[in-house]
Amino acid sequence: MRYVARRFFHxxxxxxxxxxxxxxxxxxxxxxxxxxxxxxxRISSETVDHLRSEYGVDxxxxxxxxxxxxxxxxxxxxxxxxxxxPVAPLLRVRARNTxxxxxxxxxxxxxxxxxxxxxxAARRGTRVDRVVGFAATTILTFPDLLIFLLLLLLxxxxxxxxxxxxxxxxxxxxxxxxxxxxxxxxxxxxxxGLSIVTLPMLFRHVRSTVGEAMTAPFMRVARGHGIPQxxxxxxxxxxxxxxxxxxxxxxxxxxxxxxxxxxxxxxxWPGLGPLFLEAILxxxxxxxxxxxxxxxxxxVAGNLFADxxxxxxxPRIRVGRQDA
Amino acid sequence: xxxxxxxxxxxxxxxxxxxxxxxxxxxxxxEIAPGEVVGLMGESGCGKxxxxxxxxxxxxxxxxxxxxxxxxxxxxxxxxxxxxxxxIRGAKISMVHQEPSIAMSPVxxxxxxxxxxxxxxxxxxxxxxxxxxxxxIARVGLSKTDRIYSAYPHQLSGGQLQRILxxxxxACEPELVIADEPTAALDACSQAEFLxxxxxLKRQKNISFLLISHTPEIQASLADRLLVMHxxxxxxxxxxxQLYTTPSHYCTKAMLRRTRTxxxxxxxxxxxxxxxxxxx
Amino acid sequence: MNEATQTAGxxxxxxxxxxxxxxxxxxxxxxxxxxxxxLDGVNIAIPxxxxxxxxxxxxxxxxxxxxxxxxxxxxxxxEIWFDDQNVANLRRxxxxxxxxxxxxxxxxxxxxxxxxxxxxxxxxxxxxxxxxGAGERRREIALQLMEQVGLPSASSEKYPLEFSGxxxxxxxxxxxxxxxxxxxILDEPVSNLDVRxxxxxxxxxxxxxxxxxxxYLHVCHEMRLVERFADEVAVxxxxxxxxxxxxxxxxxxxxxxxxxxxxxxxPSVESIFKTRVAxxxx
Numbered sequence: 001m002r003y004v005a006r007r008f009f010h011x012x013x014x015x016x017x018x019x020x021x022x023x024x025x026x027x028x029x030x031x032x033x034x035x036x037x038x039x040x041x042r043i044s045s046e047t048v049d050h051l052r053s054e055y056g057v058d059x060x061x062x063x064x065x066x067x068x069x070x071x072x073x074x075x076x077x078x079x080x081x082x083x084x085x086p087v088a089p090l091l092r093v094r095a096r097n098t099x100x101x102x103x104x105x106x107x108x109x110x111x112x113x114x115x116x117x118x119x120x121a122a123r124r125g126t127r128v129d130r131v132v133g134f135a136a137t138t139i140l141t142f143p144d145l146l147i148f149l150l151l152l153l154l155x156x157x158x159x160x161x162x163x164x165x166x167x168x169x170x171x172x173x174x175x176x177x178x179x180x181x182x183x184x185x186x187x188x189x190x191x192x193g194l195s196i197v198t199l200p201m202l203f204r205h206v207r208s209t210v211g212e213a214m215t216a217p218f219m220r221v222a223r224g225h226g227i228p229q230x231x232x233x234x235x236x237x238x239x240x241x242x243x244x245x246x247x248x249x250x251x252x253x254x255x256x257x258x259x260x261x262x263x264x265x266x267x268x269w270p271g272l273g274p275l276f277l278e279a280i281l282x283x284x285x286x287x288x289x290x291x292x293x294x295x296x297x298x299x300v301a302g303n304l305f306a307d308x309x310x311x312x313x314x315p316r317i318r319v320g321r322q323d324a
Numbered sequence: 325x326x327x328x329x330x331x332x333x334x335x336x337x338x339x340x341x342x343x344x345x346x347x348x349x350x351x352x353x354x355e356i357a358p359g360e361v362v363g364l365m366g367e368s369g370c371g372k373x374x375x376x377x378x379x380x381x382x383x384x385x386x387x388x389x390x391x392x393x394x395x396x397x398x399x400x401x402x403x404x405x406x407x408x409x410x411x412i413r414g415a416k417i418s419m420v421h422q423e424p425s426i427a428m429s430p431v432x433x434x435x436x437x438x439x440x441x442x443x444x445x446x447x448x449x450x451x452x453x454x455x456x457x458x459x460x461i462a463r464v465g466l467s468k469t470d471r472i473y474s475a476y477p478h479q480l481s482g483g484q485l486q487r488i489l490x491x492x493x494x495a496c497e498p499e500l501v502i503a504d505e506p507t508a509a510l511d512a513c514s515q516a517e518f519l520x521x522x523x524x525l526k527r528q529k530n531i532s533f534l535l536i537s538h539t540p541e542i543q544a545s546l547a548d549r550l551l552v553m554h555x556x557x558x559x560x561x562x563x564x565x566q567l568y569t570t571p572s573h574y575c576t577k578a579m580l581r582r583t584r585t586x587x588x589x590x591x592x593x594x595x596x597x598x599x600x601x602x603x604x
Numbered sequence: 605m606n607e608a609t610q611t612a613g614x615x616x617x618x619x620x621x622x623x624x625x626x627x628x629x630x631x632x633x634x635x636x637x638x639x640x641x642x643l644d645g646v647n648i649a650i651p652x653x654x655x656x657x658x659x660x661x662x663x664x665x666x667x668x669x670x671x672x673x674x675x676x677x678x679x680x681x682x683e684i685w686f687d688d689q690n691v692a693n694l695r696r697x698x699x700x701x702x703x704x705x706x707x708x709x710x711x712x713x714x715x716x717x718x719x720x721x722x723x724x725x726x727x728x729x730x731x732x733x734x735x736x737g738a739g740e741r742r743r744e745i746a747l748q749l750m751e752q753v754g755l756p757s758a759s760s761e762k763y764p765l766e767f768s769g770x771x772x773x774x775x776x777x778x779x780x781x782x783x784x785x786x787x788x789i790l791d792e793p794v795s796n797l798d799v800r801x802x803x804x805x806x807x808x809x810x811x812x813x814x815x816x817x818x819x820y821l822h823v824c825h826e827m828r829l830v831e832r833f834a835d836e837v838a839v840x841x842x843x844x845x846x847x848x849x850x851x852x853x854x855x856x857x858x859x860x861x862x863x864x865x866x867x868x869x870x871p872s873v874e875s876i877f878k879t880r881v882a883x884x885x886x
Contacts (some may be wrong), residue, residue, distance in 0.1 A: 367801070368797070368798040482662065511662045512825065512826070512827065512869040513661065515869070539799065540799065540873045541828075541871070541872070541876060544877050544880070545880070565881075568873075579800075580873055581873075587832055588832055588833045
């Protein structure tokens with residue numbers, strides 16, 4: 001319990017530091033939300049100044065940060081000037097969509113990478129292994145943007161999948177299963193793109209950790225006891241390889257988040273990505289801070305989950321030496 | 325003599341990079357009868373472990389060239405298919421490995437690892453196999469069988485692990501057990517206990533052992549017949565009595581009959597020491 | 605401590621050494637911690653120019669004691685004097701010149717030697733670190749040392765993998781001698797070797813001790829070997845030294861029951877054979 005409490009404390013501290021740094025950097029960056037208005041000659045500078053003081057943009061950094069923290073604790077997370085309302089409900093909806101996308105693509109990526117990785121590890125050095133490895137490396141060298149654009153092209157040319165968005169226009173009138181199907185159709189391409197982007201590294205890691213587990217001495221000993229090949233692979237090799245893979249999972253959450261930004265923007269998926277971009281460009285600082293903090297929460301939670309999972313799964317860490 | 329294992333002209337050659345090949349075993353011949361302990365004795369690097377690996381077919385064929393004949397109860401092992409070999413490994417011929425800490429999977433309970441072997445060869449339910457495992461753990465002299473069953477390898481001492489390895493090897497009541505340096509990782513007291521255990525099991529179950537060890541004391545306490553190996557060849561073989569009383573090859577003499585009371589410091593002052601030593 | 609140490613002079617003396625290791629149970633929700641007493645009030649004296657053998661079962665604390673004397677680790681309590689200098693609590697900069705005089709030979713030569721360095725580079729490494737000699741002179745020293753340990757200097761450009769186990773240990777010994785130490789600490793140096801190599805290496809160590817007036821602290825778990833190379837023997841159990849005597853005294857008239865148990869567990873080939881003949885088994 002002490003361990004978990006300690007991790008939570010560290011996480012909270014981390015989030016405070018990150019959010020403050022975010023604020024400070026936004027402050028240092030020249031300009032604020034109302035600069036665009038200033039360009040319009042018909043709006044007097046007094047009006048702009050008045051707007052600025054009304055929205056509290058001209059107050060010192062620490063005061064604004066303090067107010068924001070207060071707002072976070074209230075559950076509002078600040079006020080969006082552009083959307084004219086509290087930030088929290090905005091983030092809630094978008095975060096849900098991003099989570100849906102990243103969760104689906106993570107699942108998809110691992111579902112493909114693990115069996116293929118195990119299969120190749122069992123056939124290390126053969127032609128099949130080399131071909132698959134070559135394919136993985138090729139995909140790795142493709143820029144993410146290119147992959148998403150190609151998928152977009154596919155959607156537009158064939159019309160099998162919608163080219164953007166999350167729901168079709170008439171969803172309110174559909175029954176629930178039709179709505180789910182519609183969602184799936186919209187989700188498919190962005191999720192596919194995202195998983196293709198993260199697949200190669202995942203596959204290579206699975207292949208190397210399982211390959212290493214298979215050359216361990218205890219594998220040969222188990223073979224010497226006549227244990228069949230399939231059981232050797234899944235009951236003996238894989239559990240040992242799992243440990244580094246779980247750590248990898250924690251790390252992959254980070255890459256997934258940054259890749260999802262690109263995916264959402266290009267494929268018009270209404271997640272945190274487009275919101276974030278918009279807010280940055282228009283200096284809507286509370287949204288920016290909110291998204292950064294939320295992403296950090298995902299990241300920290302992902303890593304904590306991975307660490308706890310390792311504890312649960314690896315007896316070497318979980319159980320110390322007893323006097324058996 | 326009804327022969328359990330018959331090895332003829334066994335040769336093991338490792339293919340290394342370039343044109344270098346390393347011939348680990350060069351055409352050896354020997355036999356093992358039922359209920360007999362045959363000791364394979366020799367320096368490290370003389371090819372002993374390669375022999376053990378070759379008998380069980382554990383060497384990968386694309387990197388190792390094996391020739392000769394290994395007949396187990398009339399069945400040729402060297403050209404047997406993998407499926408056939410799997411039935412024999414662990415059930416008819418099994419092996420106790422040298423280093424207990426790396427011979428087991430670190431993330432599976434030791435009891436389960438023994439049960440795996442039973443489950444692979446017998447048509448029993450997992451539960452039945454588990455019960456048999458508990459009995460096995462008791463038979464190798466470990467008390468608190470439940471606790472040992474659910475322990476992980478890193479929780480047990482070297483001595484306990486070595487007994488677990490033995491239990492694993494004995495699980496399916498094999499006819500031949502290959503013990504590769506079974507006491508190398510143990511300290512003096514555990515060693516003595518382990519050898520006593522092997523002796524007991526041999527008497528109870530009439531199992532044949534191929535005992536691989538470079539330590540003459542271990543061979544002397546267990547082996548009925550000895551094979552002395554040197555640089556891939558068997559340079560002398562015979563019963564323990566023969567080799568002890570009338571050794572002919574210098575390797576045999578060096579190992580069995582060395583005077584173990586010579587002091588290493590052979591300079592004038594230490595003559596006093598060696599005199600002190602000779603008092604029994 | 606007996607007469608031998610007092611007359612010959614003592615190179616290393618340790619008093620009241622304590623060292624504890626904390627082993628966490630590793631549960632995120634648990635609190636159980638196990639405190640392992642690796643060293644418990646250890647007093648030891650290594651006579652100059654002689655070999656003190658440290659024996660005992662695995663887990664008794666032998667390696668911990670060796671590492672403390674080698675100044676790899678600081679004991680939690682206690683004093684260590686090296687040549688009448690109090691060394692237990694020195695800072696790193698003060699320890700550095702001392703390290704040339706105390707060298708260590710490990711149990712497994714394969715993991716103790718850098719597989720990516722050639723033999724001569726391995727021997728020259730300590731010379732490099734302590735800025736001894738220069739360039740070509742270092743190489744000369746390395747080759748000389750190789751000859752002294754029985755390795756052909758023609759193989760100076762080979763990598764450790766190309767040597768046999770016994771040869772690797774010779775290489776490790778050569779490296780330990782590079783800086784002309786006074787004290788050599790050997791942690792089970794022959795345990796990983798087969799019987800013939802054991803004899804060879806032990807003979808080499810004896811010869812080197814004589815020619816270079818070295819002092820040895822030799823950790824060994826095999827009593828049969830200890831009988832043949834030790835001057836004094838200290839028996840360790842559970843972090844304590846239960847007995848410390850000259851070799852003749854220990855093997856002839858062991859005082860502690862644990863020592864007696866250790867001696868009983870090491871019969872010779874001869875006695876084993878005779879027992880089996882008597883039992884009618886052979």
